Amino acid sequence: MIHKQFTSNIISWYYSNKRALPWRETTNPYFIWISEIILQQTRVSQGLPYYQKFVAAFPTVQDLANANEQDVLSVWQGLGYYSRARNMHKCAKVISAEFNNAFPESFEKLLKLPGIGPYTAAAISSLAFSNPTPVVDGNVYRVLARVFGIENNIADAKSFKLFFDLSAKLIDPKEPGTYNQGVMELGATVCSPQNPDCAYCPVEEVCFARTNKKQKELPVKIKKKRNTNRYFTYLVLKQNGKLAMIKREGKGIWEGMYEFYLIENEAQTEINEISSSVLSHLLEKGCVIEQEEQLPKHILSHQTLYSSFIKINLKTGNDWNKFLAENGLVLYSQMEIEALPKPVLITNYLNSVSKSINLQD
Ligand code: SF4
The missing domain is CATH 3.90.79.10 (Nucleoside Triphosphate Pyrophosphohydrolase)
Known part of the structure; x- marks a missing residue:
């Protein structure tokens, strides 16, 4: 019951509160992929003009694959961390040559492409292809730990499975991308690490941390002692x-x-x-x-x-x-x-x- 309410509240909140961004108005995997790579360690306000410039210069994955590297790097210029651009170029060539210019749909196949890690693969798979693949990032850990009162240490790699499995139960199979974006957006804008804005939160009624005043204690993050x-x-x-x-x-x-x-x-x-x-x-x-x-x-x-x-x-x-x-x-x-x-x-x-x-x- 809590699970259902959580999911539906997240989805309806997201529809009325999401920040309007061009990559959120599309299911084109190429555009979603570009936005995910650009936004790695780059603020939205800084990344947005680069996104627009990039898709204008290379409107399709085929255009990117056929471009020469200098042209790709010059569009990227100023955004820094150039290996991202080089990996994108490499990845576009693989998609062009091996997948006939069509992005693979499954998480597993996406993961094998150059420069695509688990987070980006899950984002493309769910947002573009509506696969119920949960995205688990820092925002998701925080929201779920607080709402469901999970005290497992999120710094422990073993906790990932627990949060992934819970997310797999919570994700709406009809709107997996909307659900994934909704939880991440809630964590990014309302359920912040230090001062969560619980009074404006769509899931406050079912939130364990809110009811028990445990926002400061959750999520639990204890770094392990050094290993070898x-x-x-x-x-x-x-x-x-x-x-x-x-x-x-x-x-x-x-x-x-x-x-x-x-x-x-x-x-x-x-x-x-x-x-x-x-x-x-x-x-x-x-x-x-x-x-x-x-x-x-x-x-x-x-x-x-x-x-x-x-x-x-x-x-x-x-x-x-x-x-x-x-x-x-x-x-x-x-x-x-x-x-x-x-x-x-x-x-x-x-x-x-x-x-x-x-x-x-
Ligand atoms: S009620 Fe507060 S602690 Fe709970 S999810 Fe919402 S913002 Fe986070």
Whole structure:
């Protein structure tokens, strides 16, 4: 009963409250796919003009497949993180050559395409083809944990199945895409992490957290103690030819060494799933991700490090001094960085990008 009420309230709320966006007015998988890729770590207001420019330049998947890479990258220019554009181009070529320009409909087949992860595959499958494939992202975890009083730790990879299975029961088979978008939109606009606006929530009557005043306790997110595999994402912040680094504090093998701003994840994490207030702040301020670089795994005596580096130019026009200082970061020139003590991992990265990172500009 609660399940039915939840689903129908979400759907009718979504119809009257959704933000009007062009990719929400279509079931064309090509347009939905473009919007999902553009919106990875990009705000809607920033991504919208790029979406419009992109679909105007390449109106079909075939047009994109036939385009040359330079043209694709020049339309993408300014949005940053160019591997997204390169992967889209690659993916369009596969769809053109192997699927006769028609997107595959199933989640499993979509997942095999270049640059498409579980979240994007579920979004395309449900929004474009009305398959009842649940989308589970941070918003969905939060809304469901609160409404159904789920106390499982969402940082534990095993919890994904529980939320996926519950979503599979809740999803409306007639309108799976609307349901998926509705839950995500509710999490993005009403059921926010810090101050959920329960008085305006369409499911407040059935919400466990609202009834029991447990909004602050749910969802439960407890990071596990370190295991032998560790997953690092470094933010490489660049300004006027200098890079921001931080001195590592505390006990440990890297004590006193210099590195970039570190986000440690529980598992290998797609860029759009990284949860970091620092990264969110940078994107809010209009900075764009310029490049993502993955290094081969780095084996230490007691742990294996999987690391990726996200390069971001600090947007001019903002005063970054306070932000850098608050996060323990200091800008260093290339010569200064060479003289700093650094973990081998950081040196490997700097060597691998020495040509492309261009500290002279
Ligand atoms: S009632 Fe409040 S806590 Fe519950 S889902 Fe709505 S906004 Fe979130």
